[in-house]
Amino acid sequence: MSGDDRALVAQAQGGDRAALDELLRRHYDRIYAICRRVTRNNADAADATQEALMAIVRGLAKFDNRAAFSTWSYRVATNACLDELRRRSRRPTPALVDEHNGWAEQNSHDRTPAFDEQIVVHDEVQAALNQLPEEFRAPVVLRDCGGLDYAEIAETLGIPPGTVRSRIARGRAKLAEILHSGNQPTRGERQNNQS
Amino acid sequence: MNPLPPNADELVSAYLDGQASPDEVVIVESSPKLMDRVASMRGVADLVSEPAAHPAAQKDAHISAALDAFDALFAQDVDQVPLAGPSVLAGVPTSAGHHAAEHDTTSPALDASTISGVTSLATAREQRHPRRFNTGIIAAAAAVVLLFVAVAAFGLGGGEDSFDVASTQSEAANTVADAPEIESFTDGTSESEAMTADRPDIGALEAAPAPTSAPPQAAASQPAEEEEMAADAASDDGGGLDSETGTALATESLALTPLPLFVGDFLDQEALLRALEQVPVDELAKRVEPFEPGFFPSCQQDVPELAATETPTYVGGAFIAGTAVEVHRIGEGDDIVIVLVDPTDCSVLPATP
Numbered sequence: 116m117s118g119d120d121r122a123l124v125a126q127a128q129g130g131d132r133a134a135l136d137e138l139l140r141r142h143y144d145r146i147y148a149i150c151r152r153v154t155r156n157n158a159d160a161a162d163a164t165q166e167a168l169m170a171i172v173r174g175l176a177k178f179d180n181r182a183a184f185s186t187w188s189y190r191v192a193t194n195a196c197l198d199e200l201r202r203r204s205r206r207p208t209p210a211l212v213d214e215h216n217g218w219a220e221q222n223s224h225d226r227t228p229a230f231d232e233q234i235v236v237h238d239e240v241q242a243a244l245n246q247l248p249e250e251f252r253a254p255v256v257l258r259d260c261g262g263l264d265y266a267e268i269a270e271t272l273g274i275p276p277g278t279v280r281s282r283i284a285r286g287r288a289k290l291a292e293i294l295h296s297g298n299q300p301t302r303g304e305r306q307n308n309q310s
Numbered sequence: 311m312n313p314l315p316p317n318a319d320e321l322v323s324a325y326l327d328g329q330a331s332p333d334e335v336v337i338v339e340s341s342p343k344l345m346d347r348v349a350s351m352r353g354v355a356d357l358v359s360e361p362a363a364h365p366a367a368q369k370d371a372h373i374s375a376a377l378d379a380f381d382a383l384f385a386q387d388v389d390q391v392p393l394a395g396p397s398v399l400a401g402v403p404t405s406a407g408h409h410a411a412e413h414d415t416t417s418p419a420l421d422a423s424t425i426s427g428v429t430s431l432a433t434a435r436e437q438r439h440p441r442r443f444n445t446g447i448i449a450a451a452a453a454v455v456l457l458f459v460a461v462a463a464f465g466l467g468g469g470e471d472s473f474d475v476a477s478t479q480s481e482a483a484n485t486v487a488d489a490p491e492i493e494s495f496t497d498g499t500s501e502s503e504a505m506t507a508d509r510p511d512i513g514a515l516e517a518a519p520a521p522t523s524a525p526p527q528a529a530a531s532q533p534a535e536e537e538e539m540a541a542d543a544a545s546d547d548g549g550g551l552d553s554e555t556g557t558a559l560a561t562e563s564l565a566l567t568p569l570p571l572f573v574g575d576f577l578d579q580e581a582l583l584r585a586l587e588q589v590p591v592d593e594l595a596k597r598v599e600p601f602e603p604g605f606f607p608s609c610q611q612d613v614p615e616l617a618a619t620e621t622p623t624y625v626g627g628a629f630i631a632g633t634a635v636e637v638h639r640i641g642e643g644d645d646i647v648i649v650l651v652d653p654t655d656c657s658v659l660p661a662t663p
Contacts, residue, residue: 130384132377137371143395144361147369161368168376201609201653238356258327259358265329270544273627273634284323290354 120184127175135175139168142185144190145261152256153196155245163199184269189261190271193253198304200249243293251286254279314343322347326355576630579650579659586637586648594625594639594646609636612656616640616649623649635659 120141126134146167151160170191178187242250257268265283269276315321315337324340325332326348338344576582587595609624610616616623616638623638630650640648650659 132380135380136373136377139376140369143369143373144364148362151364157364159364161364161372165375168372169379172380175380176383178444201656202612204358204380234660240360244358255358259355259540266326272662273629278331280324281320283327284320285356286349287323288319290358291350293348294354294357308415 122182124175124178124180124184128178133159134171137172138184142188143168145185146188149192149256149260150191150196150199152241152244152260153193153253154199155241159199160196163196166198167195170195186261186263186267189257189263190267191259192256193271197253233255238296243290246293247286247289251282251289255286255290258283314341318344319351322351326351333412359568576628579661580655581628582628582635582637582650583648591646595642609651609653609656610638613638613649613651613658615658616651627653 120138123134123138123141127138130233143164147160147164150163150167151157154160154163167188170186174191178184247255253272255266256266257263257271263271265276266277268279268283272279274282320328321334321338325335326343332339338348399636557576576585610619610622619640623640625639627636628635628637634653636651636653638651640649641647651657652659
């Protein structure tokens, strides 16, 4: 994957539109997931994702492959999310439940049973994530969703790696407490139940 | 049965991420309770890592807009062509498009005096370290003195001695010429080193070591203010990191555009501004160069004085007494103006007396 990315990056840097298309499609889901987890609502996540893609396009010419493209792009996305959060702090935040209803109505033509199922599962996880303070949520999301290591998260968020470690631990412990108290099954448990 | 250690969650979490030390791995793996906790946390991590659902139409629209932007950038000089915000983002409801449409940027004449809460670097430098002599005059005088020394040495000895003196003369001239600015940024640090570096040290900006190779003649001709600056830097509590770490971050920041530079943590606003004073003007300019015209990260569009600037102003982030601030730069050359902004509400920090 990483090697393929490298080739696509090189082609895109040379002006290959199709390569960039492939590159963005390959990483879009993860970028959106990070934005969705960090910003906590679909509208802000969509804005942040769009900004992240724009920033990636603008920064691609100077990207030198010293980091994996995925790592770099997730960090760009995180910065876009943090910018979005700053903007959001100055305007009302739509209620999560209403927002999800709106989402479902607005996109009803796109929905499939699988999509519905995903929404339910993610509502549960997102609801649990939403209960975490931002300082815990962002490191957990960057680690589990973005796959960044502690040093990368520390650099992205501007906090020491030791703080990253403790915040991820506390965030995960709190998530486990919330999800288990609500009897939310983990993915493994769900798979076992389905089988 | 052994009770769980007080930092059990941290041990387990680090173990899960492969970030535990060998000793910690032994502790976790030797405890059934901790291994149960590992399983529980792994389940949570798996849930968080699942991709969030989104409608396919949104993905197509976003990527299409990004590709349009790519076309616009690639069709012309990437470094010179501003993005056409609203047209590029047409059909996709983004705040970027909103901002771009909202701010028809013009570039009025820069006047620091009209902006509250900003600090002119040139003024600050003058106030803090008034230049007693013109730098050029100092350099010329030092060169003349050293020329005499070199001639005298050549006449008396020659051979190796003459080479040494000539080298000394060259170093001295360079030292004097470079005296007002501290070149603490260099390239050559790998990204992996930068990423694994611990918390960035404001030493990158505040460590302003006088060149050790300066000969006595040159050292004598430098204003005593350099020592004062070094003492000031040493007294700032936020310091302590070596300049090498800061260099790595600075280099990486440029390479990984458009990520901002993390400036550091400072006791107060004055300490931050003092550190910024020591950053060469060219370096400050480089911080904002990675941001393409038309791309305005952070609070630029929310501060009228910054929004009026056509080009990005965001240099990077910093902390003052643990509180995050955005560092913006406007102006050119000796008219650089630093604006500190509270990122939570995009208000400009009032200048301290």
